[in-house]
Structure formats: structure tokens, C-alpha cells
Amino acid sequence: MLANEEIAVDVMMAVEAVQKFVRDGQLVCFGGFTHGIPFVIGHEIIRQRKRHLAVCKETPDLLVDQLLAAGCVDKLMFSWAGNPGVGSLHAFRRAAEQGIPHPIEIEEYTHFITGARYMAGASGLPFMPVTTPVLSSDLAKYSVVLKTIDCPFTGKKICLVKAINPDLAIIHAQRADREGNTQMWGILGSNREIAMASKRVIVSVEEIVDSEIVRRDPNRTVIPGFKVDAVIEEPWGAHPSYSQGYYDRDNQYYIDYEKTTRTREEHEKFLEEWVFGVSNRKEYMKHLGAERMLSLKTKSYYSFPVDYGYFG
């Protein structure tokens, strides 16, 4: 239950949201799946030098790699840690292979297991039953989130996946209203599940819109406003990942990142340039440059309006 004074959603800046809601040692879940990686909040966490975080993200992407490089993370829960479509995540590999900048605890899943942990947490269940081939995989030997029981109905073996209820979910979406009702289209990832599973939710959006815009298209809402603690309006907040209909993925950035973060020293230089060297998203976008931004703008491809009917 939310306490009374916390019901109102605050529209705020990323810097305030991180100051207010992110604490050292928390279990933090990042949303997005290639689409809508919440870089704007993630970079603010790095700048504010948060420490000892446990991070859960099915695909850590460049953002969690940067949190690892910056020494923010003590424990990583994940199912696929790579630079999507490009190659390795170097900070992840340095941490896992050499304990640089410090050794991290790894808790590893398959995608379905990560999804099942979220769904159980979001549903208020202690576990989610799955028929999973993970028991035939060597991953099962190291897993602390799986149990096998005989199904009480069929007698067959079934796998139970432990729920996860993070302290904080951090999500980027296309739009929300001032009440925090958050709408997305395109690839949804686990955004609804992690928001519903977490104690607190911070959402950054491309734009804050009038409530009527949300209410005219309620099927597009992925998170109800009463579950959102802070809304941050931050155009381009997902760069270098993308926001469907707003801008494309900056693929060159992903390719350059792979090449320029191969050593710890190079990685620190990268963070200096793109995270510590700018104080907010506006400066970050200025550093990226107008020409690069223009090249990422997508041509429009509108859906047709649907008729919900009016009963007034």
C-alpha cells in the first residue's frame, strides 16, 4: 500500500528523481528490450555515484555495462549480456572474468526464467510454474531461484521460479500524463511486469501529454498512474537505444561503444565524455549534435484511429 502523501505523482527532473528514490544497496530493475532503454535515469545514477546496487535486467545492454564500468553494481541478475547485434559488453566481461573494477555476484537465468520471476512478482505470487528446459541445462546447477515439484494435478515434474519484487523499477516510455499513466507502443519488453512488481517506479517519457490523450486510447496504457512515483519528461531519453516512432537506434553508437570500451582506461574515458562530462540530458544531446539527431529521426507511419464509442 502506498502511504497517503505518496499518492500524487511528481513530475520532476531526472536528477531529483534519482536523489529522491535511488538508495545505495537497492535492488533495481531496468525496463526496455532493445527498445526504450532508460539511459537518462541510468546516467544520472552513475553521476550521483550510487553504490552496491543489485541490478536485474534480462538484457543488460550498454546501460548496465556502463553502471558496471562505473562501479555502481555489486550483483547482476540477467539472462543475456551482450551488445545487441554487435558483440560483447566489455565491462560485464571484465567484471565477470577479472573482477574489475570489483568482483560482482552473478545470478544468471534464461529469458523465460527472468520473465517468470517478473510475472510472479507482479502477480503477488511467491513463484511462477513453468515447463522449462532449463533443468536440462547446466544453468540449473547454479540457480537459486528454481525448485522442482510434482504437479499436484498431473503428477508430472514442474519447475517453480521464485518471484522478484525489486525496490525500484526504472522505465522509459513514449508518453505519460501528469498522473503517471504511461503509454507505450512497439516492443513492450517487461515494462508492465517490472512496474507492477516493484515497490517504487520512475518513468521517463518522450513527452508528457494531456490526460485526454491517454484516456482516448486506454489500451495503450502499460502502467497505471497510481503505480508510478515520478514522471520525467526527457525527449531522447532512451538514446542511443530508440523510441518507436520518435527516433531510431543509433547503431553507430553501439558499434563505436564496442570498439572504444575494450580496456578499463578506455571505458573510463568513455564515461568521462558521455556521462560525467555532461550534467544533464540537454548537454548530452548537445554533445551528440543536431546532425546526428536529425539522422536518427524516423519517417512517420501512423496507425489509423479506432472508435471506442461515446456514451455521454
Added chain:
Amino acid sequence: MAKEYAKDFSFQELMATAASRELKDHETVFVGVGIPQLGALLAQRTHAPNLTLIYESGVIGTRPARLPLSIGDPTLVSGTYGIFSFYETFSLLLQRGFIDVGFVGGAQVDKFGNINSTVIGDYQKPKVRLPGSGGGCEIAGLAKRIIIITPHEKRRMMEKVDFITSPGFIDGPGGRERFGLNGGPSAVVTTMGVLRFDEKTKEMYLDTYHPGLSIDQVKQNTGWDLKISPNVKETEPPTVKEVEILRKELDPQGIYLKKAVT
């Protein structure tokens, strides 16, 4: 009409064509970027126009306008007929049994078709830390059949993988059944040939070798004593039309056709 085969083609083009020929019309296929995606898109433009492409990002029935650079590329979304959430994709599609074919790859593949995409060396003291399962383990376990795509090198095609990330036939006959799994790998398309699995022993054997190579070369690059099909022959080359579709329509920039297969 007799097929007109291409005279000039790369092994990437040959692999994409071989992958495409493993797919049938009206099937649902779980794809990833690279050769699998080229194979599936090629099949859709040739013998399997009703193939449904599904990505683990939840995109169903996509017909991308440009070559997708990742499984979550926004071009997959525009014009597709449906999008499921992450959990729904794995539960309602894969777990429920609606995926006919899945493509899987990894750093190591063993003679029973088990795949390692987790770690080289010891899990807790990794020599090389790889990305991990992603959807691989569930795709390999729950799709009705699996096509494995891999470079053909001795250090990667081995007797036993360092770590089973995604199940093939595990330890041979009865291996999958022990874990309640049906299906299993049906073909392995490599840089040197197409391999299949013996029905009784569940061991991988060489079915076809790519043009320009000898059976001995394939054996020398395999990490166990590879059995050879009594009917072994050369892999059917791509047709002129297939090469044209790959080069002109699907990958005009050579993003995957000119990239080393990994």
C-alpha cells in the same frame, strides 16, 4: 523448369540458402539476426511465402522494410501483425507449443547438438564469459525442431561442450525424454556442410559438404570422429535467383553476407 545454380557465391550465401531450405511454408519460426534471419526472409521470398517470423522481442509476423540489426530493431515493428510482451512471447507462444522451428547458435556445439553460449572454461572462474542463454535454452527445448548455425572449427565443434546452455540430445538416446522435452535439433548448418542426427544414436553425422571442400577437410575440422552419411553428397548450391534476392533485396550493404559467421 530446371534450377539455374549460381556459379559465384560465398559461404554465407550458401549457409543462408541451406537454412532457408530447412523451413517449410506455413511454419512458425523463431529467428535471430544474422544467417537465421537471412535464411527465413529468403524462404519467405521463395518457397515459403506464408512463413511466420517470430522474434524473442515479441514481434510476430514481421515483414521488415530494411534488414533488422538486432532482434529488437524498430523496423520489425512497423507493419508487423502483432506484438506480445516478453513474458507472453515465452509462455503463450513457446511454452504453449506454437513454435515449429527455432534457430540456435553458440560458441560451442557438441556431437549431441548441445550448445554452449555461457562460458569457456569453468563457470565460476570463466576464461571467456559469453552472453548467456537469452532465449536459447527455451527455444532449443520447446520448439518442435531446432536448426543450429555455427562456424565449423575443431575448437567449436567438440565431443563435449564446456557448459550446456541449450539442450540438444543431452547425452544421447533418451536424453531429452528424461527432462520431458520433445523435438530436438534436426540440422546443423555450418561453414563446411550440413549435418544431421542419427535416429538411434542421436549423434551428429555429415549429410552434405559444401562445394569446394572434401569430406576429409570437414572431418579434420571436427572435434570428434565424425560419422559420414552413406549417401553423403555436395550441398546443393544457391540458385541464381536466391543469390540475387540475398544480395539485392535482403542485405544490399553486406551487413551479414560479408561478416564472419560467429
